Amino acid sequence: MARQWGMVIDLDRCTGCExxxxxxxxxxxxxxxxxxxxxxxxxxxxxxxxxxxEGEYPDIKAKFMPVLCQQCAAAPCEPVCPTFASYHTAEGLxxxxxxxxIGTRYCANACPYTVRFFNWFNPVWDEPLNLQFNxxxxxxxxxxxxxxxxxxQRIKAAEIQxxxxxxxxxxxxxxxxxxxxxxxxxxxxxxxNDPTSEVARLARSNRATKLLEETGARPQVTYLKRGSWNGxxxxxxx
Amino acid sequence: MQKTPEQINEDLLRPLQGTGNxxxxxxxxxxxxxxxxxxxxGHQIDxxxxxxxxxxxxxxxxxxxxxxxxxxxxxxxxxxxAILRLCNATWxxxxxRCAEVITVFALSIGAAFPVIHLxxxxxxxxxxxxxxxxxxxxxxxxxxxxxxFAINTYLMGSVTFLLLPMIPDFALVRDxxxxxxxxxxxALSLGWSGTPKQWHRLETAMHIMAxxxxxxxxxxxxxxxxxxxxxxxxxWHSTIFAPYFVCGAIFSGIAALIIAMALLRKFLHLEEYLLxxxxxxxxxxxxxxxxxxVYFVASERLTAWxxxxxxxxxxxxxxxxxxxxxxxxxxxxxxxxxxxxILAIKKxxxxxxxxxxxxxxxxxxxxxxxxxxxxxLSRKYLPYSWATSAYRPTWxxxxxxxxxxxAMVMLYMLFxxxxxxxxxxxxxxxxxxxxxxxxxxxxxxxxxxxxxxxxSEAGAE
Numbered sequence: 001m002a003r004q005w006g007m008v009i010d011l012d013r014c015t016g017c018e019x020x021x022x023x024x025x026x027x028x029x030x031x032x033x034x035x036x037x038x039x040x041x042x043x044x045x046x047x048x049x050x051x052x053x054e055g056e057y058p059d060i061k062a063k064f065m066p067v068l069c070q071q072c073a074a075a076p077c078e079p080v081c082p083t084f085a086s087y088h089t090a091e092g093l094x095x096x097x098x099x100x101x102i103g104t105r106y107c108a109n110a111c112p113y114t115v116r117f118f119n120w121f122n123p124v125w126d127e128p129l130n131l132q133f134n135x136x137x138x139x140x141x142x143x144x145x146x147x148x149x150x151x152x153q154r155i156k157a158a159e160i161q162x163x164x165x166x167x168x169x170x171x172x173x174x175x176x177x178x179x180x181x182x183x184x185x186x187x188x189x190x191x192x193n194d195p196t197s198e199v200a201r202l203a204r205s206n207r208a209t210k211l212l213e214e215t216g217a218r219p220q221v222t223y224l225k226r227g228s229w230n231g232x233x234x235x236x237x238x
Numbered sequence: 239m240q241k242t243p244e245q246i247n248e249d250l251l252r253p254l255q256g257t258g259n260x261x262x263x264x265x266x267x268x269x270x271x272x273x274x275x276x277x278x279x280g281h282q283i284d285x286x287x288x289x290x291x292x293x294x295x296x297x298x299x300x301x302x303x304x305x306x307x308x309x310x311x312x313x314x315x316x317x318x319x320a321i322l323r324l325c326n327a328t329w330x331x332x333x334x335r336c337a338e339v340i341t342v343f344a345l346s347i348g349a350a351f352p353v354i355h356l357x358x359x360x361x362x363x364x365x366x367x368x369x370x371x372x373x374x375x376x377x378x379x380x381x382x383x384x385x386x387f388a389i390n391t392y393l394m395g396s397v398t399f400l401l402l403p404m405i406p407d408f409a410l411v412r413d414x415x416x417x418x419x420x421x422x423x424x425a426l427s428l429g430w431s432g433t434p435k436q437w438h439r440l441e442t443a444m445h446i447m448a449x450x451x452x453x454x455x456x457x458x459x460x461x462x463x464x465x466x467x468x469x470x471x472x473x474w475h476s477t478i479f480a481p482y483f484v485c486g487a488i489f490s491g492i493a494a495l496i497i498a499m500a501l502l503r504k505f506l507h508l509e510e511y512l513l514x515x516x517x518x519x520x521x522x523x524x525x526x527x528x529x530x531x532v533y534f535v536a537s538e539r540l541t542a543w544x545x546x547x548x549x550x551x552x553x554x555x556x557x558x559x560x561x562x563x564x565x566x567x568x569x570x571x572x573x574x575x576x577x578x579x580i581l582a583i584k585k586x587x588x589x590x591x592x593x594x595x596x597x598x599x600x601x602x603x604x605x606x607x608x609x610x611x612x613x614x615l616s617r618k619y620l621p622y623s624w625a626t627s628a629y630r631p632t633w634x635x636x637x638x639x640x641x642x643x644x645a646m647v648m649l650y651m652l653f654x655x656x657x658x659x660x661x662x663x664x665x666x667x668x669x670x671x672x673x674x675x676x677x678x679x680x681x682x683x684x685x686x687x688x689x690x691x692x693x694s695e696a697g698a699e
Contacts, residue, residue, distance in 0.1 A: 041293040041626050050622035076470050082380040083364045102364055103357015104382055105297035109615060110469040114295045114623035118357065120288025142286040143357025212619055215470045
């Protein structure tokens with residue numbers, strides 16, 4: 001069976017440190033757009049840590065939720081692209097072909113998670129970030145849509161390596177930059193179609209939930225979270 | 239108030255025979271606005287689409303609003319004139335061509351916006367299903383591609399529909415023109431000599447086109463609505479959108495037609511051709527569409543409110559009571575509260591009254607499109623990604639928007655100088671006994687043919 005890449009994010013472990021955001025920027029050559037553009041809401045973070053507050057001041061609690069492309073199985077972003085720039089790969093990723101994108105931005109509107117980012121201008125980097133490009137990732141020019149790829153360059157590198165050594169790909173052999181960087185180990189990446197993989201095991205947890213599942217996009221990122229102890233059903237799941 | 243054919247020729251061909259200084263100055267002004275808009279578009283290509291005000295998550299703004307608005311206006315013509323032709327509404331005769339011209343120009347302008355709004359407009363041709371050496375075909379599942387085909391079909395259909403009844407008029411101009419102009423109009427009139435055979439063919443062709451163009455027009459705005467309705471975005475994902483958009487399109491189309499006719503009447507001195515009755519009848523149509531529009535808005539709002547779905551309610555209250563509410567209530571005022579009494583009360587349904595109501599409707603319908611697009615995108619599901627800084631258009635978007643209005647006026651002014659804006663032969667056919675007789679004989683022939691068919695079918699049974 002073909003692989004289905006997926007991720008599990010344990011919200012009970014996430015500390016909101018945003019190291020994943022920095023790692024993603026470094027790995028994927030994401031430009032920093034600059035202060036003025038960021039103020040216009042044009043900052044690009046393929047992964048972001050959403051922060052919500054619970055309670056009234058001073059009894060306030062911050063909740064963190066890293067959100068990245070959910071690599072949906074029935075992704076609303078894919079059918080709307082008129083040029084096939086947004087398409088589904090054989091391994092269950094929502095691919096984005098940068099140089100096929102003409103910039104209708106329809107996919108970004110259709111995405112319920114708002115995880116697609118547009119190049120409003122040609123990219124610019126604050127010095128010295130312009131000296132640390134990742135040679136495995138192409139730079140996107142003005143007018144193209146971009147988004148989280150689950151670090152497809154790392155997936156491909158690991159697959160090619162395993163094939164060269166004539167061995168199957170091992171679970172946990174490699175990880176996307178965000179997963180690799182996560183200090184509290186809140187994120188796990190792997191093949192959901194392999195029932196023995198850690199990601200598949202965690203996705204079966206009774207703490208598992210999916211984001212905006214009601215939109216019917218069938219996201220491949222699973223969030224783990226304790227119940228709120230408000231009812232018997234939640235208590236059972238704890 | 240019967241006019242002789244000579245008088246009609248004289249009156250309707252006058253604009254073609256000379257231009258005044260006022261005309262030149264006004265035309266020059268609008269050409270300048272179009273040039274400035276062209277500069278703004280060039281600036282956008284040079285620096286990146288970021289010079290426009292659109293931002294994440296409001297990825298669509300003024301450009302798509304204008305796109306829907308102009309495509310909507312284009313329903314003025316072909317659809318209305320086709321329906322009036324098929325209903326044999328005799329009062330239509332001086333109105334049809336003004337209407338069809340609006341369609342062709344508004345559609346061309348509207349079709350430009352999806353290209354203007356692209357991040358990379360220089361590769362817009364990838365939407366064409368051309369044989370690519372890379373074997374890549376456009377994605378037929380995308381509503382944008384449906385748009386591409388629908389708009390092109392409608393454009394071709396309405397150009398044909400506009401050109402067909404122009405042939406006898408081209409011949410008329412040809413017969414009076416000299417020199418270079420004679421050559422051009424000869425070519426355009428396709429050897430028209432006014433034989434009965436030619437008249438029959440013209441009538442048949444127009445009858446076929448009038449029937450064919452109606453479903454095409456309906457499909458165009460349905461598909462435009464599906465650009466929104468197919469995406470799982472709060473307040474977009476609605477089954478009512480297709481008829482709602484078609485209704486809105488015809489609504490704004492009639493309003494545009496009334497404004498254009500009033501301007502033509504004044505500036506081309508067509509007071510004896512575009513009569514108060516024409517405005518009154520179109521005013522009645524506008525009244526019906528206004529009521530229909532309110533019905534659709536009420537159905538859409540009521541079901542959303544009753545359903546009480548959290549993501550939809552966020553957008554609902556944003557437009558109803560939140561930061562977009564001044565625009566929302568302006569829209570309701572312009573589209574209903576203002577035009578309804580004017581058009582419903584017979585005394586107020588004058589030319590001035592109809593024009594005031596129509597200006598309201600055009601403004602209101604532009605706002606309607608804006609209010610469908612921007613609030614939904616500003617409040618999409620996850621609150622963390624709601625628009626932190628509100629969408630504001632920049633000078634680039636405003637200039638390009640102004641430029642398209644100027645382009646519409648410019649094209650209309652040029653058209654009225656080269657082609658009689660009122661169909662001369664159709665007007666005569668309504669007044670001239672010979673032409674009317676000719677038409678009656680043709681219509682009679684059609685009836686007899688139908689009778690024969692019916693009889694032969696009955697015989698077969």
